[in-house]
Amino acid sequence: MSPVESWLCAICREAIQGKSDGLTNSGATPAVPSGGAGSWFRFSVIFDDPTAEGGVQLMDVSFRLIPSQGSESEELFVFAELEGNTGSATTLDTVYAWFSECSSHHQERCKNPPTSTDGWLPTRLLDVGANSASHWKLLISDIDLRGGPAPAYLTLSYRWGTNPQHALLLSSTLDQYRKGSRISDLPQTFQDLVVVARRFGVRYVWIDCFSIIQDCQDDWEAEAPMMRQVYANAACNIAASASDSPEGGLFQSRTIQDVWPGVIVKKSTLGHEERVYCVDSIYWDRNLLTSSLHTRGWVLWECLEGHRCEGFPNGVPLYDSPKSIDQLLVRPGGIEYLGRLQDQGGNCYRENAMVLDAVNQWCDLVTAYSHCHFTNPEDKLYAFSGIAKFFQEITDETYIAGLWRSRILDLLGWVMTRPKAKPSGAYRAPSWSWASVDGPVEMSKPVLGDVEPLLTVLEVQVSTKREEDKTVGVTGGFIKLRGAFITASYTRDSTRAPRLLQIQLDDGGGTPFSAWPWLDTTEVQFGEGGAFDFLVLHSLVSSSEGNVANAKVPRLKCLVLAPASEVDGTYRRIRWFALRDQEAVDRVLAFCCKCCAILPRMQVRNVSMEIVQEGAMGCRDLRDAAGDVGQNGRHCGET
Known part of the structure; x- marks a missing residue:
C-alpha cells in the first residue's frame, strides 16, 4: 500500500486501488466540500502516469452527505423491511415491478434500444414450461417457433467457474435435450433463472451453454458473433452477480448491514450534532460492477447491451430506477449507455x-x-x-x-x-x-x-x-x-x-x-x-x-x-x-x-x-x- 493509500478512508482507497498498481509517486489533496449537508465532496488523487498526455493523471473521488432525517433519505434508504434472501417473494415482486415499468414506459431508453431487431430470435431457446412444469426442453427457433409472433425470452449472465461444467449442449446430447430434461437436474443458478422467468411470465430463456453446441467449433463461430443480437432483443437480462459458478445460485442471503450506507456524525461550530449518510460515487461499482460476474469478459457486452438488466448481488437488487439510490451515483467519467453515442x-x-x-x-x-x-x-x-x-x-x-x-x-x-x-x-x-x-x-x-x-x-x-x-x-x-x-x-x-x-x-x-x-x-x-x-x-x-x-x-x-x-x-x-x-x-x-x-x-x-x-x-x-x-x-x- 502506498503512503497515500495508508491514510485514505475505505471509499477513497477502493476508488484508486485499481490504478495505483500501474502508476507511481501518488499525492493527494484533502476532501473539499462544495456546500452543506446533501452536497458533493471531492477528493483528488494525482499520479505520475506515462499514459497521460501531461505526464500525470488526476483522479477524483466524490461522495455525498445526506441527512438521516428527511424526505430524501426516507425515499432512498428504505431498508427497514429488507428480507433475508434476494429470492424472496417480496424481492421478486419488486424486481418484476421494475421490469414491468421498464417494458411499459421506458420506450426510448429501454424498450427499443438502437441495436434491437423486431421479430428476431436466437437459433436455440430453452422452453421452461408453465409454472407447474418439471421439465425443460431445447427448441430450435426456425422449427419450433415458426409461424407465430416472436415470443419474449430472458438471457442469463453468469460465470462458468473454474471447475469443469457438465451441464452442456453437446453434439451427443442435442437429441436428449430436444426431448426434455428435468429442471431439478440443472445447476442452481439455472434453476433460479426458471423461478425468475415464471415470475416475469416469460416461458423461454437463453443460456449460452445450452444454446451453443459446445463441442462444435463451426457452431460456436457462427453463434458467437450474434451475441449482440441475443442480448439486444431479450426482454430482460438476468445477472448472477454474486456467484462464481453455475452452482452458486442466483439468489443470496443478506443482512441490512450489507447495504446500509455509512453513517457520519457532524458537529456544527455551535456543538450541534447531526447524523448523515455517506454515499459515494462508486457505490454501484462496489455492489455490482466489481462483483465476481462483472470480471468476466463476455459480461461487459451482455450488460452494456442488456437494456433491461436485473442484478442479484449480495445485498439489495440495484436498478436504474428514477426513485432508487442510483440517482445519486452519476459518474461523469463513467461509460455511457451506447445509444448516446452520436x-x-x-x-x-x-x-x-x-x-x-x-x-x-x-x-x-x-x-x-x-x-x-x-x-x-x-x-x-x-x-x-x-x-x-x-x-x-x-x-x-x-x-x-x-x-x-x-x-x-x-x-x-x-x-x-x-x-x-x-x-x-x-x-x-x-x-x-x-x-x-x-x-x-x-x-x-x-x-x-x-x-x-x-x-x-x-x-x-x-x-x-x-x-x-x-x-x-x-x-x-x-x-x-x-x-x-x-x-x-x-x-x-x-x-x-x-x-x-x-x-x-x-x-x-x-x-x-x-x-x-x-x-x-x-x-x-x-x-x-x-x-x-x-x-x-x-x-x-x-x-x-x-x-x-x-x-x-x-x-x-x-x-x-x-x-x-x-x-x-x-x-x-x-x-x-x-x-x-x-x-x-x-x-x-x-x-x-x-x-x-x-x-x-x-x-x-x-x-x-x-x-x-x-x-x-x-x-x-x-x-x-x-x-x-x-x-x-x-x-x-x-x-
Missing part, C-alpha cells in the same frame, strides 16, 4: 477521422474490458465483437483487430499496466493490437492541440476466417509505416531502478537520457545493457502549468520493436515508452530529422514542431511476431 463532427481535431467523442468512448470500453477474465482467452475479440459492430454502424469506420483505421496512429499507443506472460493459446491478433496480450491495458486517447504524427500509415491489412465478419477470427495482419527507424543502445542498473534505462542515440555525441519502458509481456525483459529499435509515434505539445503564459512542453510516444521474422524490415511490437525531458525530446527529434534529411520548422522553440518523416528511411513494416502461428498452421505475419 456523431459530433465538431469535436474531431483531424479531418476524415473518427470523431473524438467516439474514439474516447472506445478507449474507455477497451480499458474496462481489458480487466476482465476469460475461460477461453481466444474469445477476446469474439466477446468484443458486438461493441465493435455497433461502433461500425454509428461511425462507418473500418475495424482493424481492435483498432480503427482512421485513428490507428492514436490507438497504437496503448500501455500494459500489469504485463503478463505471452498468451500460449491460438493466435488472436497482431502484436500491435491490445487484443494480442492479456492483462489491464490503458488506451492512449487522442488529444486536442498541437499533435504531429511522426509516422505515415501506408497500408493496413488484417485477414480473418470469415470475410463477411471482420470483427472476429483474426488469422494475421500487418501495418506498413513510413518514418524514422531509430536504433539506440542502453544500460540499466537493476539494483537501483530496475525499469529505468539510460539510453544513448547513435548520433555521435550527447549524454544518455532516461526512459521508463512499459513491457507488453513479461517474457521480453531488458538486460543490463544492449541495443533496441524504436519508432516515434507522435510529437505532442501540451501546456505546462506554472510556467509563463503560452509556454509548452513537447512529449514523444515511442514503440519498441523486435525483428518478427527472417523477412528484412518486418518487426513486432514489444514495449512502449514516452519521453518528456526537454533535452531528450530535442535530441530524438533532431535525430529523426537527420535520418530523413529534412529540417523541422523550429523557429519558435517549444511551441510547434511540424516534422515530415519520409524519404531517406524508406518504409518499415510493423507486422506480427515470428512464432505466432494461426489455427490454420500458416505463418500469420504473411499475407
Whole structure:
C-alpha cells in the first residue's frame, strides 16, 4: 500500500486501488466540500502516469452527505423491511415491478434500444414450461417457433467457474435435450433463472451453454458473433452477480448491514450534532460492477447491451430506477449507455477521422474490458465483437483487430499496466493490437492541440476466417509505416531502478537520457545493457502549468520493436515508452530529422514542431511476431 493509500478512508482507497498498481509517486489533496449537508465532496488523487498526455493523471473521488432525517433519505434508504434472501417473494415482486415499468414506459431508453431487431430470435431457446412444469426442453427457433409472433425470452449472465461444467449442449446430447430434461437436474443458478422467468411470465430463456453446441467449433463461430443480437432483443437480462459458478445460485442471503450506507456524525461550530449518510460515487461499482460476474469478459457486452438488466448481488437488487439510490451515483467519467453515442463532427481535431467523442468512448470500453477474465482467452475479440459492430454502424469506420483505421496512429499507443506472460493459446491478433496480450491495458486517447504524427500509415491489412465478419477470427495482419527507424543502445542498473534505462542515440555525441519502458509481456525483459529499435509515434505539445503564459512542453510516444521474422524490415511490437525531458525530446527529434534529411520548422522553440518523416528511411513494416502461428498452421505475419 502506498503512503497515500495508508491514510485514505475505505471509499477513497477502493476508488484508486485499481490504478495505483500501474502508476507511481501518488499525492493527494484533502476532501473539499462544495456546500452543506446533501452536497458533493471531492477528493483528488494525482499520479505520475506515462499514459497521460501531461505526464500525470488526476483522479477524483466524490461522495455525498445526506441527512438521516428527511424526505430524501426516507425515499432512498428504505431498508427497514429488507428480507433475508434476494429470492424472496417480496424481492421478486419488486424486481418484476421494475421490469414491468421498464417494458411499459421506458420506450426510448429501454424498450427499443438502437441495436434491437423486431421479430428476431436466437437459433436455440430453452422452453421452461408453465409454472407447474418439471421439465425443460431445447427448441430450435426456425422449427419450433415458426409461424407465430416472436415470443419474449430472458438471457442469463453468469460465470462458468473454474471447475469443469457438465451441464452442456453437446453434439451427443442435442437429441436428449430436444426431448426434455428435468429442471431439478440443472445447476442452481439455472434453476433460479426458471423461478425468475415464471415470475416475469416469460416461458423461454437463453443460456449460452445450452444454446451453443459446445463441442462444435463451426457452431460456436457462427453463434458467437450474434451475441449482440441475443442480448439486444431479450426482454430482460438476468445477472448472477454474486456467484462464481453455475452452482452458486442466483439468489443470496443478506443482512441490512450489507447495504446500509455509512453513517457520519457532524458537529456544527455551535456543538450541534447531526447524523448523515455517506454515499459515494462508486457505490454501484462496489455492489455490482466489481462483483465476481462483472470480471468476466463476455459480461461487459451482455450488460452494456442488456437494456433491461436485473442484478442479484449480495445485498439489495440495484436498478436504474428514477426513485432508487442510483440517482445519486452519476459518474461523469463513467461509460455511457451506447445509444448516446452520436456523431459530433465538431469535436474531431483531424479531418476524415473518427470523431473524438467516439474514439474516447472506445478507449474507455477497451480499458474496462481489458480487466476482465476469460475461460477461453481466444474469445477476446469474439466477446468484443458486438461493441465493435455497433461502433461500425454509428461511425462507418473500418475495424482493424481492435483498432480503427482512421485513428490507428492514436490507438497504437496503448500501455500494459500489469504485463503478463505471452498468451500460449491460438493466435488472436497482431502484436500491435491490445487484443494480442492479456492483462489491464490503458488506451492512449487522442488529444486536442498541437499533435504531429511522426509516422505515415501506408497500408493496413488484417485477414480473418470469415470475410463477411471482420470483427472476429483474426488469422494475421500487418501495418506498413513510413518514418524514422531509430536504433539506440542502453544500460540499466537493476539494483537501483530496475525499469529505468539510460539510453544513448547513435548520433555521435550527447549524454544518455532516461526512459521508463512499459513491457507488453513479461517474457521480453531488458538486460543490463544492449541495443533496441524504436519508432516515434507522435510529437505532442501540451501546456505546462506554472510556467509563463503560452509556454509548452513537447512529449514523444515511442514503440519498441523486435525483428518478427527472417523477412528484412518486418518487426513486432514489444514495449512502449514516452519521453518528456526537454533535452531528450530535442535530441530524438533532431535525430529523426537527420535520418530523413529534412529540417523541422523550429523557429519558435517549444511551441510547434511540424516534422515530415519520409524519404531517406524508406518504409518499415510493423507486422506480427515470428512464432505466432494461426489455427490454420500458416505463418500469420504473411499475407
